[in-house]
Amino acid sequence: MLKNIFISILAFGMLLGISGQALAEEQGNERKGKFTYQKLYKSCHEKGVISSSKPPISPDAKTQAQWKRVFDKKNFTEFGCEQEWATLDEQQLLNIHAYLHAHAADSPSPAKCK
Numbered sequence: 001m002l003k004n005i006f007i008s009i010l011a012f013g014m015l016l017g018i019s020g021q022a023l024a025e026e027q028g029n030e031r032k033g034k035f036t037y038q039k040l041y042k043s044c045h046e047k048g049v050i051s052s053s054k055p056p057i058s059p060d061a062k063t064q065a066q067w068k069r070v071f072d073k074k075n076f077t078e079f080g081c082e083q084e085w086a087t088l089d090e091q092q093l094l095n096i097h098a099y100l101h102a103h104a105a106d107s108p109s110p111a112k113c114k
Contacts, residue, residue: 028091033099036092044081056080059103060110067104071097 045053076085103111
C-alpha cells in the first residue's frame with residue numbers, strides 16, 4: 001500500500017515537471033524576440049519597403065494587455081512590412097511577443113527600440 005502511494009506521488013511529480021516545461025516553452029524567448037524584431041525591419045529597410053531600419057513601434061508604445069490582444073488576433077498591419085510578418089513562424093511570433101510584452105509601457109522595465 002505504501003509503495004503504491006509512493007509511486008503515485010512520484011508519477012504525479014513527474015507529470016507536473018513535464019507540463020511545467022511545456023508551458024515554459026510557450027512563453028517565448030525575449031532575447032531572440034528582440035533580435036528577430038529588429039532583423040525583420042532591417043530586412044524590410046534593405047528591400048526599400050520602409051525608409052528606416054528602426055522598428056516603427058517600440059515596446060513601450062502599448063501596455064502588456066494591448067500586446068497580448070495584437071498577438072492573439074495576429075493583426076500586424078500597423079507594423080508595416082506585412083510580407084515579412086507573414087513569413088514568421090509561430091515560435092518567432094512567440095519570441096517577439098515575449099520581447100514586446102516584457103518591455104511594454106506598464107511593465108517593470110519599459111524599453112524603446114534603439
